[in-house]
Amino acid sequence: MIIYPTLELYSGKVVSLRRGRLEEPVIWHVDPVETARSYAAAGAEWLHVTDIDALAGGDGNAELIEQIIRAAGIPVQLGGGFRSREMIESWINRGAGRIVVGTLATHDPDLVRELAKRHPDQIVLAVDVFEGAVMTEGWRTKGAFDPESYIAAFDGAPLAGVIVTDIDADIADADASLAVISGLAAATRHPVIARGTVRSVDDVARLKYVQNIAGTLVGRALLSKDVDLKQALGVAASDSEPVAEFL
Template sequence: MILYPTLEIMNGKCVSLKRGRLEEPVLWHIDPLATARRFAEAGAEWLHVTDINRLLGNAGDNSDLIEEIISAAGIPVQLGGGFRSREAVERWIDKGAGRIVIGTMAVYYPDLVKELAKLHPDQIILSLDIYQGRLMTDGWRSPSAFTPEAFLAEFDRAPLAGVIVTDIDAYIADEPDGSMGVIAGLAKGTRHPVIASGIVRSIDDVSRLHYIPGISGAVIGRALMTKDVDLVDALDVARATPEPTAEFQ
């Protein structure tokens, strides 16, 4: 299982979203470039970066900083945050982003996202944000008409690099246990590798995800910033060979 240590960037600073509140980010007084390098030195295979300004659609521009992170990290970068056009996706692929995370655009323009997946195989990640059983868009602010299952099935034949699933209910409640079931159910119903987001609070969460079939990875951000999780220890757990488990009858 691959762990994706995460940098959430807002106005050039590293932040975390406490219980998903976009309007109340927690500011971390750390250097984004140095932190990216530290994650790579710890043994991470990928870095996940979210541009919060782009996600909010406001005037902040983190482009220069994110380009520096892509150049300096030493590992491939998976970039998300408010992608709304083909031009934006292809521009950041040209700038060196290893993968692009797409959510809202896939709801409104599914054929375009499928086309991008074909043009850039293994570089497009589909994002599913789920709240009270409904698929959310626009940075968790708007419910869509799709169920998560139907939306995921729509992209079953697209050559996606994977699917990121966030259970917003558990994220807001700060309780990861419910998310395990939601994410496990979606992973069981798709051929795409599934990346769990927003539910790693401890090493135990990494260990539990490691045993769920279809889970290929986990995005981990705030727990690293608060030092509730040590990245080196988490990577050791994620890479360990799972022991055999008995099947439920």
């Protein structure tokens, strides 16, 4: 299982959002580029970066993200406000290892399928689930799609993976239930990357036993030092113990 250390960027700073709200960012007083380097030095295989400004329609972090891509030394999975072919292909050409699309997939699924075929293993679908529905526009708009049929609509596309967020669990700021994520992971052929579920190393160990979970994003827990990255990477890389079958 792959641990994706995660940096969320807002106005050039590393932040975490309370309940997904831009009005209440938690600002971490760390250097984004040096933090990216430190995650790579700890042994991370991938880095995940979300451009919060781009979600809101801006592009103020573009130069910083380019610095991170150059400095990290590991592939960067980039999300935040990708709403056009031109923007996606521009960032692929600028060195992003993968591009995460969310709202675009609800508005133009055919384009996302086409991009996945054109850039195999570089397009990741983000599925944010709240009260049984797929949310768009950075958690602000409730869509008309149920997550199971929505993910199934992309079964034929060569996606690199699907990031699933259980928003109900995330905004509660409590131990995340794996029911939503595990159910969706079992229903798709695409590898699933869980978001919002890791608050301790024990949560990493728990995810390893969920069918078709290929990775997890870990952001705030690393910055708050509730999770040690080297320890989490060791747990993620270790062999899982046998699980008894229940008849």
